[in-house]
Amino acid sequence: MLSESVPGTPPEVFAPVEVPSPSQPPEEVEYVQLLTPEGERVDNPDYSFELDDEAIKGFYRDMTLVRRIDTEATALQRQGELGLWASLLGQEAAQIGSGRALNKKDMVFPTYREHGVAFCQGVNPLNLLGLFRGVDQGAWDPKDNNFALYTIVIGAQTLHATGYAMGQQRDHAVGDADTGEATIAYFGDGASSQGDVNEAFIYASVFNAPVVFFCQNNQWAISEPIERQTRIPLYQRAAGFGFPGVRVDGNDVLATYAVTQQALKRAREGSGPTLVEAYTYRMGAHTTSDDPTKYRLSEDLEHWKLKDPIERVHAYLTRHAGVDHDFFEEVEAEADKIAAELRAGCLALPEPQMTDFFQHVYVEETPQLAQQRDQYAAYAASFEGEG
Template identity: 75%
Template sequence: MTHQAEFGPDLAEVFGPSHQVRHDSGGPELVQLLTPEGERVEHPEFSFDLDDEAVRGFYRDMVLTRRIDTEATALQRHGELGIWAQLLGQEAAQIGAGRAMRTQDFAFPTYREHGVAWCKGVDPLNLLGLFRGVDQGGWDPNDNNFGLYTIVIGAQTLHATGYAMGMQRDGAVGTGDPERDSAVIAHFGDGASSQGDVNEAFIFAASYNAPVVFFCQNNQWAISEPIERQTRIPLYQRALGFGFPGLRVDGNDVLATYAVTKAALDRARDGQGPTFVEAYTYRMGAHTTTDDPTRYRLSDDVEHWKLKDPIARVEVYLKRNGLADDDFFAGVQQEAAELGAHLREGCKALPDPTPLQGFEHVYAEMTEELAAQRDGYADYLASFEGEGH
């Protein structure tokens, strides 16, 4: 037996003749349950076990999440936000993963998980506060089991792994009690997979069999860096090198994303350890509102992926099978319009922070040292009163 056969496939099977990895989304390894044409298909290992009402709910979630994204982008263009991280085209990946969670599961997001935040009950107006610069994330993670947005690329995967290890030590994994058994999901992008923090999180999660799902939204662009420059093999195959399974799911298929993430979370809660889920999708918008994607990618690629729009395929499925009428779709659009108004009015009404607010929420309970610093700074500010400033 040769070393090639012993340790893996022939390199020619993995790499093309020019040593470029095949990153196409097709092939038997892709889990898909709803085609871009809106047709349900079967998969030998995964199935969607919810009813038609749930599918309508997923459609509503995606439409409203896209409206959040659209309104926030417009607010930034009007100078109301300093920046905004767009998610256009990634709605199915986020809603499928978000709805697969149980109440006790904890999500650790990047700065783009607006759809997951929606699923976890975070008021989207709180998301705008961070990008407006009036707070550092205006929600309590303990209220929704949804962590604060992480700006440092990939750092949240270490947070997630540590939290998952804590769940193990609290006896909240593998007990057989569905109300108690818990898991963690860490969201990150293909660019973050190149970070050391992410790979360290993989090592610790595998070593301690931590109940964590690493959910990678492979939107194929790390800002302006294409996926081909980041990896020589499909991302989901990296997991095997760390000792846990990896899966690739059609990230524009909300049914498949839900089914795969649910299975991975169930596995984690049962005490079977981590799973890597690669949601193969595409960032149809810009990386952030400071980015100009026309400088580094082809418009033909964007047009190609528009045909795989995650919302359009569910809409076609619902209409074709008579599962939703015109009143339903009109109602969702009306709700989206009301949500947009809530965001526009609420964003402009967000109060500016006071200097002393920087001392709040540093610790769960303020320390004596921090209180002394706050009081000293308050005295300093008070010294300017009456001077016409």
């Protein structure tokens, strides 16, 4: 046995650790929660939601519109208009709550699923569809909305975010909780196993970078359950790197807002990084090329449907805020309008020309690049008239 080859080591250290089966029902966990699945407000000793019911109505609108955008994009992919789509279904509260906690100076580094955060930052949803339609490489300028381009390489954006945050330090943009700048990096539970993410944690901690690491733990890294990713809750990993971590109910938009707001303020004032684990659930497929019925139980999905982030806000607004049916009808009508505009815009996106790519390599065209462009154009023209 391995334990016999290491003198003085108790045998139990090397005993196999039982890993929960993915088929086991999800267990209830402890996290920061301010709004229950039934729509009841609850108190937390460390976090509070200080905005009024009008703000909560705004959150409801945001989540409803984003879900409709997501649904329309999924339908477009199924009809062959998009090559792929990564759905955020079920994660609306995590994205809207954290996105609305940002100020105009904060910078966002997303993965490829942060459609709700993009919405909060003012990115045109049509630009997101252009990427998945394959007609551009990301049609928005990160400077316009403080929202970086989508990152397909798993976890790489956490390094980008840490480097950017270190730049904010050197630009003397940190030092005040309300007027300073911070950076937020989004990633999933599967990405937490990547070396890039752990290296970002190290640099952020050592340099006290003003960055919030926002992990949307949706329980599944494609087809791998969270039990195969970690032996402890993800937020507890932060302690090993020397900065605080907190787990929040990722289906509670009020709690997500409050927790992210506090983490961002901490970063802006110069107190360093925070790891936020938004405990949520991916109710749809990982992407439209995935079939979740092959690896997870329908009972798990039904369990999480009872915690739907939009339904709990709807329950609160109707039962406790006196919001009438007209408001919800107006939001649905707005969602229908956005969906129709999104579909029409997607179908009207121009097809790219290969020569277009040469325009986006450098800010100023080099002689070598111009030569390559002309050579390619001549080569492509040689096929004209051949069918």
